[in-house]
Amino acid sequence: MTGAQALIKSLEMQGVDVMFGLPGGAILPVYDPIIDSSIRHILVRHEQGAGHMAEGYAMATGRPGVAIVTSGPGATNIVTPLANAYMDSTPLIVVSGQVATGSIGTDAFQECDITGVTMGITKHNWLIKDVDDIPRVVAAAFHVATTGRPGPVLIDLPKDISNATMEWYWPSSVDELDLPGYHPVTFGDPVLVGQAVELIAQARRPVFYVGGGVLKARASEALRVLAERTGIPVVTTLMARGAFPDSHPQALGMPGMHGHYTAVTALQKSDLLISLGARFDDRVTGKISAFAPEAKVIHVDIDPAELGKVRIPDVGIAGDCRLVIEEMLLAMEGERPLVQDLAPWWHQINQWRERFPLYYEDVEGGPIKPQNVVEQLRDASAEDTIVVAGVGQHQMWASQYWKFEHPYTWVNSGGAGTMGFAVPAAIGAKMGRPDRTVWAIDGDGCFQMTAQELVTASSEQIPVKIAILNNSYLGMVRQWQEMFYEERYSEVYLSPDLPDYVKWAEAMGCVGIKAETPEDVGPAIEKANSIDDRPVVVDFRTDAREKVFPMVPAGASNDDIVVHPDQLAAR
Amino acid sequence: MTSSPLHALSGSAGVGRRPAPGQRHHILSVLVENKAGVLARVAGLFSRRGFNIYSLAVAPTDEDEHFSRITIVVDVESAPLEQVIMQLDKLVNVVSIDELSPAEAVERELVLVTVAVGPTERSQVIQLVGVFGGEVVSVGADRITVMLAGRPEKIDDFEGLLENYTVEELQRTGRVALPKLERH
Numbered sequence: 001m002t003g004a005q006a007l008i009k010s011l012e013m014q015g016v017d018v019m020f021g022l023p024g025g026a027i028l029p030v031y032d033p034i035i036d037s038s039i040r041h042i043l044v045r046h047e048q049g050a051g052h053m054a055e056g057y058a059m060a061t062g063r064p065g066v067a068i069v070t071s072g073p074g075a076t077n078i079v080t081p082l083a084n085a086y087m088d089s090t091p092l093i094v095v096s097g098q099v100a101t102g103s104i105g106t107d108a109f110q111e112c113d114i115t116g117v118t119m120g121i122t123k124h125n126w127l128i129k130d131v132d133d134i135p136r137v138v139a140a141a142f143h144v145a146t147t148g149r150p151g152p153v154l155i156d157l158p159k160d161i162s163n164a165t166m167e168w169y170w171p172s173s174v175d176e177l178d179l180p181g182y183h184p185v186t187f188g189d190p191v192l193v194g195q196a197v198e199l200i201a202q203a204r205r206p207v208f209y210v211g212g213g214v215l216k217a218r219a220s221e222a223l224r225v226l227a228e229r230t231g232i233p234v235v236t237t238l239m240a241r242g243a244f245p246d247s248h249p250q251a252l253g254m255p256g257m258h259g260h261y262t263a264v265t266a267l268q269k270s271d272l273l274i275s276l277g278a279r280f281d282d283r284v285t286g287k288i289s290a291f292a293p294e295a296k297v298i299h300v301d302i303d304p305a306e307l308g309k310v311r312i313p314d315v316g317i318a319g320d321c322r323l324v325i326e327e328m329l330l331a332m333e334g335e336r337p338l339v340q341d342l343a344p345w346w347h348q349i350n351q352w353r354e355r356f357p358l359y360y361e362d363v364e365g366g367p368i369k370p371q372n373v374v375e376q377l378r379d380a381s382a383e384d385t386i387v388v389a390g391v392g393q394h395q396m397w398a399s400q401y402w403k404f405e406h407p408y409t410w411v412n413s414g415g416a417g418t419m420g421f422a423v424p425a426a427i428g429a430k431m432g433r434p435d436r437t438v439w440a441i442d443g444d445g446c447f448q449m450t451a452q453e454l455v456t457a458s459s460e461q462i463p464v465k466i467a468i469l470n471n472s473y474l475g476m477v478r479q480w481q482e483m484f485y486e487e488r489y490s491e492v493y494l495s496p497d498l499p500d501y502v503k504w505a506e507a508m509g510c511v512g513i514k515a516e517t518p519e520d521v522g523p524a525i526e527k528a529n530s531i532d533d534r535p536v537v538v539d540f541r542t543d544a545r546e547k548v549f550p551m552v553p554a555g556a557s558n559d560d561i562v563v564h565p566d567q568l569a570a571r
Numbered sequence: 572m573t574s575s576p577l578h579a580l581s582g583s584a585g586v587g588r589r590p591a592p593g594q595r596h597h598i599l600s601v602l603v604e605n606k607a608g609v610l611a612r613v614a615g616l617f618s619r620r621g622f623n624i625y626s627l628a629v630a631p632t633d634e635d636e637h638f639s640r641i642t643i644v645v646d647v648e649s650a651p652l653e654q655v656i657m658q659l660d661k662l663v664n665v666v667s668i669d670e671l672s673p674a675e676a677v678e679r680e681l682v683l684v685t686v687a688v689g690p691t692e693r694s695q696v697i698q699l700v701g702v703f704g705g706e707v708v709s710v711g712a713d714r715i716t717v718m719l720a721g722r723p724e725k726i727d728d729f730e731g732l733l734e735n736y737t738v739e740e741l742q743r744t745g746r747v748a749l750p751k752l753e754r755h
Contacts, residue, residue: 119612120619124663127607144663181604181666305657 003131004029004162007095008037010138013170016066018042018057018431020050024070025110027097029162042431042460047074049424049453051081055090056428059411060386060436062218064091064145065428071097072110075156076117080418083121085152087415088239089216091145092152100160101129115156123151131164139170140177148184149303150216185302188319188327195315196274196298197331201338203272203296205345206232209255209284212239212414213277213301219322220244220407223276226325229332230339233349235263237278239414242404252349256284258396258548261356261563266349268558270295277301277321280310281415290557300324355570356563358400360546367543368518370394370469374401377439377467380525384409385437386429390422390446393475396548398441420449426464427457437465437529444470444494444501451504457535458509465528466510466537471544472496479547496541505537513538596625597652598671598678598748601641604664605631612662613641620658622650626745638666642747671748678748681720682730683708687737688715696736703729714739 001009007030011019018040023031034041044050047069054065069078075096085092099108115125124144126137134157141153171177200206214223220243227234227250234244235255244251253260255267267273267284273295278284285291288310299306299313300321307316317324332338360371374397383405389395389412404410411429413421426440447468457464469475474492481489505512511531515524515538528536549564563570603609610629617624623646632640645655656668686696696715697707705719719729723746730741 115608116611119608119615129607179663182663303661305654305661307657308651309654309657 001166001168002029002033002162003128003134003157003164003166005033006131006134006166006168007138007157007162008033008039009168010135010170011066012038013135014138014142015063019066019068020044020053020057020428021068022047022050022070022074024074024097026071026099026159027068027074027095027157027162028070029159030068030095030097030157041068042427042456042462044424044456045452046450047077048080048420049427049450049456051078051092051094052084052418052421052424052450053428053431053453054092054094055081055085055088055421056388056411056425057432058085058090058092058428059425060408060429061432062408063432064093064142064150066093066095068095069097070110071099071114072112074110075112075114079117079121080416082118082152082154084413084416084418084421086121086123088413089150089212090152091150093141093145094152094154096154096156097162098127098156098158101158102160104158114154118154121152122154123149125154125156127156128158128161131161131166134161134166135169136171136177140179143174143177143179144182148182149213149301185304185318186320186323188300188317188324190327190331192315192317193324193327193331196300196317197328199272199296199298199315200230200232200274202340204340204342205270206230206272206274206339206342207252207266207270208232208234209237209267209273209275209278210234210240210243211237211276211278214240214243214321215277215407217277217302217321217323218407219276219320219325222322222325222329224248226329229329231342232274232339233266233346235259235267236404237281237284238399238412240278241399241402241410242407245405246403247405252353254399256281257286257552257554258400258550259284260358260400261550261561262349262352264550264552264558264561265352267292267295269348273297275299275301275313276325279306285310286552286556286558290559292558356550356567359549359564359567361564361566366518368515368521368540370471370540370542370546371397371401372518373467373469373521373540373542374398374441376521377441377525378402380522380529381439382437385439386411386426386433388412388422388426388429388438388440390440390442391417391419391476392443392446393471393479393546393548394441394443394446394469396476397469400548419443419446422446423450423464423466424453426466427453427462430462430464440464440466442466442468443475444468444472444496445474447501448494448499451508454505454508454510454535454537461533462535463532464535466535467528468501468537468539469542470496470501470539471542471546473544475544476548478544482547483551484553501537501539505535508535510535510537512536515540596673597645597647598673598676598746599641599643599645599656599659600669600671600748601643601659602632602666602668603639603641603662604666605636605639606664609639609664610641612664613643613659616658616662617655620650620654622646622655622658623648626743628745628747642745644746669750671750675751676748677751678723678746679720680723680726680746681718681744682726683716683718683740683742684730684733684738685709685714685716685740686733687713687739689713692736696733699729699732705729
C-alpha cells in the first residue's frame with residue numbers, strides 16, 4: 001500500500017464521510033486514491049473555503065471537519081481557517097502536501113515550512129517523515145483534535161512519503177498513538193465541585209455564564225437540568241448561542257460588547273458568576289478590572305490554563321462541562337437549600353428586561369432595517385434552521401434577533417473575527433446537516449471575500465441560502481468611525497450596486513433575488529425558502545445608518561453600556 | 572546552552588535580564604519528547620504568550636534519546652508561574668513539568684571565559700581561577716581560556732572579578748537544576 005492510500009484509508013477508518021480540498025503538485029499522489037474512496041470530496045475554489053467549510057461542518061455536527069490542500073500557497077491559504085478554528089476550539093484536521101523530504105529546506109518550488117507557520121495556531125501539528133507513521137499520526141491527529149479542548153491540527157505529508165510503500169496497520173488503542181505528554185482532563189475534582197455547590201447555595205445574585213465549551217461538551221441537556229433545578233438566570237455568549245433555548249424564561253440572551261442589556265448588566269451586578277466553558281473574553285468582560293466587581297467566580301473549563309488566565313476564580317474546576325455539571329447535580333442531591341431566595345434578583349432582572357429590550361426604530365416608508373430582515377427570516381424559518389454568520393454588524397444582529405432554540409444551530413467566527421467566514425461555513429454546515437435549512441446571514445463586505453465558493457455549492461448541489469444585509473459599507477468599521485472618529489469615514493464605502501449581486505449570484509449558478517424596499521422583504525424570503533435545488537442569494541438593501549445597540553465601547557466598563565438613543569429616557 | 576539534538580531554536584523567546592539577587596525567578600524542569608521542532612514549540616510558546624525566559628538549557632535525558640530535559644529559568648514578574656506551567660503543559664510534546672523554587676533546588680551553571688593576558692596578568696588570572704576552583708582549559712601566547720562550574724551566584728562573582736581584565740569572550744551555559752534531596 002502506498003502512503004497516499006494509507007492516508008485515505010486512515011481517514012476512512014476515522015469515519016470521515018466528506019472532505020473539502022483542492023489538489024496541487026505535492027498532494028497529487030493523495031488525490032489518486034480519492035477516486036476509489038467512500039469519502040466524498042468537495043472541490044473548492046480557494047483553500048480558505050475548504051478550511052471554513054470543514055469548520056462549518058464541525059460546528060454543525062460536532063464531528064471533526066477535514067480539509068486537504070497542497071504545499072506552499074495551498075497550505076498558507078488555509079492558515080486563516082486554522083487560526084479561526086484555534087480561537088473557537090473547533091476540531092479541524094488539515095492535511096497538507098509537502099515537497100519531497102530530500103528537498104525540504106532548499107526553497108524548492110511550492111515549499112513552505114507550514115508546520116513552523118502553524119505552530120502557534122494549531123493544537124498540534126506533524127511533519128511525517130516515515131511512511132509507516134501515517135496511520136498512527138492520522139489516528140493521533142483525530143484524537144488530539146477531538147479530545148480535551150478541541151482544536152485544529154495539521155498533518156504535513158511530503159510527496160515522497162505519499163509515494164513510498166508500507167504494510168497497512170491500524171492502531172488498536174490510544175496507547176499506540178505515541179502521545180506520552182497528552183492527557184486531557186475529564187471529570188472535575190469532587191472536592192472543588194462540593195465547594196462550587198456551596199457557593200451556589202450562598203449566592204443571592206448568581207448567573208450562569210455559559211460559553212462554547214458547553215456545546216463542545218454536548219452539555220446542553222445537563223445545563224438545562226441544572227438551570228431549572230436552581231432557577232438561576234442563564235446568559236449564553238456568542239459562541240454558546242443555542243446552548244440554552246432563548247425562549248426559556250431563565251434565558252437572558254447574549255452578554256458582551258453588543259449583548260442584550262439584561263445579560264450584560266446581570267453579569268455586571270452578579271455576586272456569583274458560574275462560568276461554564278467560557279473564557280472571560282475581552283468582548284464579554286469589557287474593561288477587565290471593572291468586570292462584575294462584586295462577583296465571586298466558579299470557573300469550569302476543560303482547559304486548565306483558562307482558570308485564572310484572565311480572572312482568578314474562587315473555585316476553578318478543570319473538567320468537561322457535561323461531566324462537571326452532572327457532578328454538581330449529584331452533589332446537590334439532598335442539599336437544602338440549593339439556592340437562596342432569588343426572587344429579589346429576578347425582580348431586578350425583570351425590570352431591566354422591561355426597560356431595555358432589544359430596540360430599533362422602524363420608520364414607515366423608510367429603508368429596510370437590517371434587524372427587521374433578521375426578524376422576518378427568523379419568523380419564516382423552521383426552529384431547527386442553522387444560521388451562519390460572518391463578522392460585523394450583520395453577525396451581531398443575527399445573534400441578537402434570531403431565537404436560538406437548539407444547540408448547533410448557530411455557526412459563526414467568534415474569537416478570530418474572520419470576515420468571509422459565512423459562505424463557505426454555510427456550505428460545510430449544509431454538507432454535515434443536509435436535512436436542515438441553512439441560512440447564512442452575511443454582510444456585503446464579508447460576502448465579497450469568499451463568494452466564489454458559491455460556485456462550489458452550485459456544482460456540488462449544496463443548496464445553501466445567503467441573505468446579504470447590504471448596507472454598502474464595512475458597517476461595523478463605519479459604526480466605530482461614526483461614534484469614535486467624529487464621523488470621519490475612512491475607506492469603508494463599498495457601493496450597493498458594484499458588484500451587481502443578483503447577476504453575480506446567477507453567474508455562479510445560484511438564484512439571485514433583490515429586496516429594495518420593506519415590502520420586498522417578505523416575498524423575497526418566501527421565494528428563497530421555496531427553492532431547494534440550488535443556492536439562493538438575496539440582496540437586502542438595508543439602511544446604512546443603522547448601528548448595533550446596545551454597545552459597550554472598547555475598553556470601557558460594562559457599567560457604561562450605551563443603549564439606543566431612543567431608550568435613554570428609560571435609564 | 573548545552574549541545575542538543577533538538578532541531579533549530581526558531582522563534583525568539585524573550586530572553587530577559589539576569590534575575591537580581593532576591594528577585595523572583597523560578598526554575599522549570601521540563602521533560603519533553605526528543606522530536607524535531609520541540610524546542611521551537613517551547614520557545615514559541617514563551618514568545619507568543621509574552622513570558623520571559625532568563626536562561627534555557629537542553630540535553631537528552633536517557634541513552635535512547637527519546638526524551639530531553641529543558642531547564643528554563645523563568646522571570647515570574649512577566650506572568651504568573653501557574654499560567655506559564657499550564658500553557659506549557661498544553662504542548663503535546665511536553666511530558667512533565669517540575670517547578671523548582673530556588674530554595675528547594677540545586678542549581679549549577681558552567682562558564683567558559685577567554686581573557687587577554689600579559690605576563691603579569693597571566694598568573695593573577697590563574698590564581699583567581701584556582702581560588703574559585705575552576706580550571707584553565709586552553710592556553711595561548713597572549714590569552715587563556717578558563718572554565719568554572721558552580722552555583723550561578725558564584726559564576727556571577729567570578730565574572731565580576733574578571734572585569735578587571737580584558738575579557739575577549741564569555742559563554743555561560745544557562746542553569747541546570749534538580750530538586751534538593753531530603754536529609755531524613
